[in-house]
Amino acid sequence: MLYAILxxxxxxxxxxxxxxxxxxxxxxxxxxxxxxxQQGRLGPVARLLPTTAATTLRKEDPPLVLDGPFAETKEQxxxxxxxxxxxxxxxxxxxxxxxxxxxxxxxxxxxxxxFTPGSVKP
Amino acid sequence: MTDTAWIDxxxxxxxxxxxxxxxxxxxxxxxxxxxxxxxCLRALKSWPQxxxxxxxxxxxxxxxxxxxIDDIRRSKKQEALPDDAAISDLxxxxxxxxxxxxxxxxxxxxxxxxxxxxxxxxxxxxxxALALRIVSGLxxxxxxxxxxxxxxxxxxxITRAKARVADAEVPFETPGxxxxxxxxxxxxxxxxxxxxxxxxxxxxxxEIRSPLCEEAIRLARLLLRxxxxxxxxxxxxxxxxxxxxRAAARFDAGGAVILLDDxxxxxxxxxxxxxxxxLIDKAMRHRRSGPYQVQAAIAALHARAETPADTDWTxxxxxxxxxxxxxxxxxxxLNRAVAVSKVKGPQAALDMIEPLAQRLSxxxxxxxxxxxxxxxxxxxxxxxTAFDRAIALANTSxxxxxxxxxxxxxxxxxxxxxxxxxx
Numbered sequence: 001m002l003y004a005i006l007x008x009x010x011x012x013x014x015x016x017x018x019x020x021x022x023x024x025x026x027x028x029x030x031x032x033x034x035x036x037x038q039q040g041r042l043g044p045v046a047r048l049l050p051t052t053a054a055t056t057l058r059k060e061d062p063p064l065v066l067d068g069p070f071a072e073t074k075e076q077x078x079x080x081x082x083x084x085x086x087x088x089x090x091x092x093x094x095x096x097x098x099x100x101x102x103x104x105x106x107x108x109x110x111x112x113x114x115f116t117p118g119s120v121k122p
Numbered sequence: 123m124t125d126t127a128w129i130d131x132x133x134x135x136x137x138x139x140x141x142x143x144x145x146x147x148x149x150x151x152x153x154x155x156x157x158x159x160x161x162c163l164r165a166l167k168s169w170p171q172x173x174x175x176x177x178x179x180x181x182x183x184x185x186x187x188x189x190x191i192d193d194i195r196r197s198k199k200q201e202a203l204p205d206d207a208a209i210s211d212l213x214x215x216x217x218x219x220x221x222x223x224x225x226x227x228x229x230x231x232x233x234x235x236x237x238x239x240x241x242x243x244x245x246x247x248x249x250x251a252l253a254l255r256i257v258s259g260l261x262x263x264x265x266x267x268x269x270x271x272x273x274x275x276x277x278x279x280i281t282r283a284k285a286r287v288a289d290a291e292v293p294f295e296t297p298g299x300x301x302x303x304x305x306x307x308x309x310x311x312x313x314x315x316x317x318x319x320x321x322x323x324x325x326x327x328x329e330i331r332s333p334l335c336e337e338a339i340r341l342a343r344l345l346l347r348x349x350x351x352x353x354x355x356x357x358x359x360x361x362x363x364x365x366x367x368r369a370a371a372r373f374d375a376g377g378a379v380i381l382l383d384d385x386x387x388x389x390x391x392x393x394x395x396x397x398x399x400x401l402i403d404k405a406m407r408h409r410r411s412g413p414y415q416v417q418a419a420i421a422a423l424h425a426r427a428e429t430p431a432d433t434d435w436t437x438x439x440x441x442x443x444x445x446x447x448x449x450x451x452x453x454x455x456l457n458r459a460v461a462v463s464k465v466k467g468p469q470a471a472l473d474m475i476e477p478l479a480q481r482l483s484x485x486x487x488x489x490x491x492x493x494x495x496x497x498x499x500x501x502x503x504x505x506x507t508a509f510d511r512a513i514a515l516a517n518t519s520x521x522x523x524x525x526x527x528x529x530x531x532x533x534x535x536x537x538x539x540x541x542x543x544x545x
Contacts, residue, residue, distance in 0.1 A: 010135075011347075012135035012136075012344075012347075013128075013131050013132055013135050015135065015340070015343055016131050016134045016135040016340065017131055021127055021131065049396065049397050049400055050343065050397070051347075052343065052346045052347060052350060052356075052359070052401070053397060053400040053401055053404065055404055055407075065407070067350050067351035067404070068350040068351065087399075087403050088400065088403040088404055088407065089403075089407070111396065111397070111400040113393050113396060113397065114393065
């Protein structure tokens with residue numbers, strides 16, 4: 001069984017790390033990741049850009065595009081897609097297509113800042 | 123030690139909120155700053171032992187406030203404790219501190235703090251210095267180094283700025299919607315200036331000034347967190363991110379300027395560019411264009427080009443045209459002329475900038491750009507005159523060195539064909 005591990009941290013704190021501090025954290029993380037890769041247990045790894053880069057598509061009819069991250073506490077993160085898009089408009093089109101077949105709730109669109117595809121097969 | 127790195131990070135990120143709240147309480151910049159510093163000293167003693175508090179900013183505000191009040195009480199004999207009504211606009215401050223700070227206060231405190239630093243009575247240099255001292259917490263020494271002035275001169279500049287702010291009637295009430303958007307504009311301009319101060323550094327001072335760029339980016343991100351749907355703040359942040367992404371490619375080992383065309387694009391910071399592009403993309407969707415968005419869009423077109431030849435100069439020309447309408451300035455026209463020279467050739471560009479000659483008669487870049495167009499047209503003597511003038515007006519040694527390189531090239535080009543350069 002695969003497990004998604006979602007990372008939460010205070011963005012203000014992470015954002016105020018210096019380049020060196022950030023690199024040091026990433027370096028330590030990569031050591032942990034390398035071990036999992038060797039064991040064939042690591043799936044895709046993505047670091048998202050800050051929440052300020054997020055756009056939300058409310059799956060209403062017609063879908064409503066909002067700024068900022070999706071932060072409705074009554075709804076929970078149920079899964080995620082990683083899709084290759086040229087720009088935000090293209091990503092929104094994909095989200096609209098998805099929302100047409102799966103209405104209700106919202107999609108948060110967050111650009112990926114760093115991506116490691118991994119090697120594990122489910 | 124990396125053990126304390128998390129404390130540094132927590133203190134830095136909590137600073138604007140904590141100083142802002144202390145300022146709201148004490149209504150005096152010096153008292154607020156001192157209270158914050160005292161709270162930081164206590165944090166350095168307490169946090170390594172007890173672990174970080176759940177909300178570092180709230181902790182700092184509460185401790186800072188208590189220490190400052192104790193100080194005031196201790197000197198009570200000399201000075202009466204300020205009237206409760208004068209030091210607080212809150213009905214029950216204790217209750218307020220006990221609960222988690224609410225989002226709107228957080229936003230207004232930081233905005234007020236930034237706004238006070240860019241008080242309209244202060245000249246731009248003092249605004250920037252004050253913001254770096256109060257909001258960013260840079261030491262006077264660091265700021266002085268960044269502005270290439272002595273510590274004493276910078277100390278004086280900041281002291282003067284504080285005195286002026288204290289004299290002026292500073293509004294402490296929560297700003298209304300109109301006022302808030304006015305404040306936002308001046309705060310954005312101040313962040314832009316801080317960035318430019320760092321960006322215009324020449325090679326030998328780049329290491330000293332580049333932290334200014336990073337600080338400006340940090341403040342822009344903060345502002346964007348507070349105003350998540352303002353396309354101009356997205357544009358500003360995108361602009362700074364994309365410009366700063368090129369930092370490593372902008373100067374050679376000797377500190378000389380490397381022009382965009384000649385930069386090693388593999389040195390550009392891809393993650394900063396990715397974030398900048400995502401933000402400008404998002405901003406453009408609002409269909410509420412503004413000068414920062416247009417500048418960011420221009421920067422984005424350069425960033426998207428994998429080689430200089432891939433640059434979409436036609437689009438850049440159009441964007442500069444839009445910028446000329448929004449923010450008419452001879453400098454914008456001069457920049458547009460560079461795009462025009464790529465699309466329509468140097469003669470069209472030269473025709474475009476000739477009318478600016480009088481207004482830009484003391485502007486380094488005018489003569490540098492004019493010389494380059496003349497050189498492309500083979501009018502070498504005129505080009506040489508323009509370059510000579512540019513060198514006389516250069517602000518940094520890197521700028522002068524860059525023009526000298528052009529002159530050397532002219533010299534080289536004219537020699538094989540005999541002594542043609544009789545001036």
